Amino acid sequence: MAEVTNTGEKSAEFSAEIAQHDSHGEIARPAGWMYKSFGIGKHRMWYASPAFQLGLVAFVCFMCPGMFNALSGLGGGGLKDPHVADQMNIALYSTFAVVGIFAGTIVNRIGVRYALAFGGTGYCLYAISLLVQVHFNTTPGIHGFNVFAGAWLGLTAGCLWTGQGAIMMSYPLEARKGHYFMWFWAIFNIGACIGALIPLGQNIHHTTAGNVNDGTYIAFIVLMFFGAILGLFVCDADKIIRPDGSRVIVMKNPSWKTELIGLYQTIRTEPMVILLFPMFWSSNWFYTYQQNAVNAAYFNVRTRALNNFLYWFAQIVAAVIIGPLLDIERVRRSIRAKIAFVVLTSLTLVIWGGGYAWQKRYDRQDVGKGSDFVAWDWTHSGYAGPMFLYFFYGLYDAVWQGIVYWIMGALGNSGRKLANLAGLYKGFQAAGSAVSWSLDDHNVSYMTIFASNWGLLMASLLCAFPLIWFRIKDSVPIEEDLKGTDETIEDVFVPGALETKRVGPEAI
Secondary structure (H helix, E strand, O other), rough: EEEEEEOOOOOOOOOOOEEOOOOOOOOOOOOHHHOOEEEOOEEOOOOOOOHHHHHHHHHHHHHHHHHHHHHOOOOOOOOOOOHHHHHHHHHHHHHHHHHHHHHHHHHHOOOHHHHHOOOOOHHHHHHHHHHHHHHOOOOOHHHHHHHHHHHHHHHHHHHHHHHHHHHHHOOOOOHHHHHHHHHHHHHHHHHHHHHHHHHHHHHOOOOOOOOOOOOHHHHHHHHHHHHHHHHHHHHOHHHEOOOEEEEEOOOOOHHHHHHHHHHHHHHHHHHHHHHHHHHHOOOHHHHHHHHHHHHHHOOOHHHHHHHHHHHHHHHHHHHHHHHHHHHHOOOOHHHHHHEEEHHHHHHHHHHHHHHHHHOOOOOOHHHHOOOOOOOOOOOOOHHHHHHHHHHHHHHHHHHHHHHHHHHHHHOOOHHHHHHHHHHHHHHHHHHHEEEEEEHOOOOHHHHHHHHHHHHHHHHHHHHHEEEHHOOOOOOOOHHHHHHOOOOOOHHEOOOOOOOOOOEEEHOO
């Protein structure tokens, strides 16, 4: 740790007059409306602060992927026959897989604001295509439109989720990354919960299986549209000032060439990240099984909606628990990583062990067309068991995603690097999802799909063990984050913030 007293030359971007410390003791920030603080007591933020921007991004995801999750969680996109949604999702995740690999490059080049707004358009079109499918399913070309909508969402969602991941992992200080996951994941899944309540309320008197009604789709379409518009109000990373006066590390003048090189450098300088790729791959693999083989296969419309609500509510509960635990300051971060690994492994054995006990009851032929199976309602005497299982499936999803994001965030603090990692994460995640949805579309037995889930999750934990156990450091030096960029330490801090300030890993 070195004592830094020279702030260096002011960059052109921040050559405006610097605001002085105010009565709240806040560090110097540039003048302008983006940096005027508000709040109560010590809890202050400003428009271009990490906390406020994370809130904006969370509400974009509240209305776009949050509503998408609520719709998908009904099984089959709310349709009685899940095969149309299967094929849409195969197109979605196949496209997403390709785009995701390079999405970090795209986001670094165009900025997170346009990435999020563009990303929201695909969700709206996806919901529109499902509504069209309900009314014009026999019209020539409609199925092609559904597949196109899925592919378009794959393109746009790759940009949205990479921008979101970069913000959530690179904007906060190192000691707050778990909390930022908690805030984002809770707000995002409140959207999914509210989205799940829409079909629950509109179908509460429907005790037979079938499609959800038009009002459900229309509500989703309107909310998704507003989510895309809200994305335009997000600041790009070069405008963000953290509470300690530091800025997010980005390239000053990014080009497609520099960002493609940056993607290569991300893997070359952090080769052990490859060990996380199986965790990336399996992180959404289980959605197909849970939504189609459990929820859509075994329950009627209103019970599917209730299960869906409980699933996303469980994610909020899990995020509120896991986020602060990942940031406990009195335990070294390297130790926290090991504890997180043990907890996640234990949950994989216990929760999916319970899932095996449930799946032994039936398979595809027992509940599919031609069988005399009657979909369960929540009034069925045996409903409590699968209800709690589905709740814990949702809890498990949030714990898995939270720990993966936290591990990636522990590998660095550079916005450029973490955008590339987020893109790789979403790309491999989407590739796994595409294969998983294809298995369901080809009528692979439910028990086989279940086994693929449990096996992949355990195998991916085994692969990630060396990185989690030996690579996670208690902090990442700023010099390591600056490698491969044209930034200096003076560039990373607002002029004035470095005066008599100790610069160390904890400051970023």
